[in-house]
Amino acid sequence: MKLLELIEEKLLEELDPKVKLVLETGRYLIEGGGKRIRPLITSLSCGMCGGDPEDAIPLGIGIEYIHAASLLHDDVVDGAESRRGKPSANLVFGNGITVLTGDFMYAKALNIFATHGDIIMIKIVSKSVMEMAQAQVLELSNIGEIIDSDTYFKIIDGKTSSLFGASMAVGGLKAGYEDWTTLYEIGIRIGRAFQIIDDVLDYEGNPEKLGKPISNDLREGKVTYPLISVMDKIPNDLIREVIEEINPDPRKIEELRNLVIEKGGTVKARNLAKEEVNKARRLLETFPDNIYKDEVVSIIEFVIGREL
Ligand code: FPP
Numbered sequence: 001m002k003l004l005e006l007i008e009e010k011l012l013e014e015l016d017p018k019v020k021l022v023l024e025t026g027r028y029l030i031e032g033g034g035k036r037i038r039p040l041i042t043s044l045s046c047g048m049c050g051g052d053p054e055d056a057i058p059l060g061i062g063i064e065y066i067h068a069a070s071l072l073h074d075d076v077v078d079g080a081e082s083r084r085g086k087p088s089a090n091l092v093f094g095n096g097i098t099v100l101t102g103d104f105m106y107a108k109a110l111n112i113f114a115t116h117g118d119i120i121m122i123k124i125v126s127k128s129v130m131e132m133a134q135a136q137v138l139e140l141s142n143i144g145e146i147i148d149s150d151t152y153f154k155i156i157d158g159k160t161s162s163l164f165g166a167s168m169a170v171g172g173l174k175a176g177y178e179d180w181t182t183l184y185e186i187g188i189r190i191g192r193a194f195q196i197i198d199d200v201l202d203y204e205g206n207p208e209k210l211g212k213p214i215s216n217d218l219r220e221g222k223v224t225y226p227l228i229s230v231m232d233k234i235p236n237d238l239i240r241e242v243i244e245e246i247n248p249d250p251r252k253i254e255e256l257r258n259l260v261i262e263k264g265g266t267v268k269a270r271n272l273a274k275e276e277v278n279k280a281r282r283l284l285e286t287f288p289d290n291i292y293k294d295e296v297v298s299i300i301e302f303v304i305g306r307e308l
């Protein structure tokens, strides 16, 4: 059976809560879709480092549970209305049940790492969640603020890159490859590219493919790289009218979105994402060639070219 099919099958099987509503809520998010990039990376990293990719599947499932938990919590924090083309879990089940199911999934993940992994993996993964939570606080506290690129990278490295770093590192560790820091850095670079493209898609993606409306970031007062990269070419008043307003005028949002694209902000952001994946590729060159390494490269290419 193909790796992705095995991952998909185990994702629901492993969850196994005692309370039906926890299963329903967890299942709702998991069955809602998702590209399973992180668990694939974990298995491929294990294969790339000389292990059997299937041995790392439970660890990849643990990583995906952390990702799922973070999305459940994120939708409550953001007051989201849709995720993966469906009403978000907070709308369907309410904030309380959504947060608690996220707690369950996070604890389940740590339990998996304690069972199928080791103490180093638990350290890496828990540190990554600490970074995610802190980055979310940093992002939240900067809503309505015009941030610079330093703050932007602190936010994306914490909220997204760190879990990609952990995904790569635990796969290698499962294969017995102890120098996990290079693997972690490859993951960080992939994660950065992933989040930058995510932020580009919020400007020029197709809402139907994405399963959520575009311009969410501007509407919520979030400044991301496409805007940061052309900030000096756009009238400051317009930026403030959108970012600093609690309920910005939709016409102003559209005007700012179009100007960011016209001034080359999304092209600059895509180029930056490409630079990050090139750095990841260079780091990958230090590993021996094999089919799993080739598949990591394919995932990297997918991250850059993706439309959802
Ligand atoms: C989505 O970002 C959210 C994240 C990438 C991370 C969320 C992290 C936490 C809530 C802290 C960690 C918590 C646990 C339980 C592991 P986004 O809002 O930019 O993207 P979106 O458009 O998909 O919502």
Ligand code: MG
Residues within 6 Å of the ligand: 074, 075, 078, 080
């Ligand atoms: Mg969100």
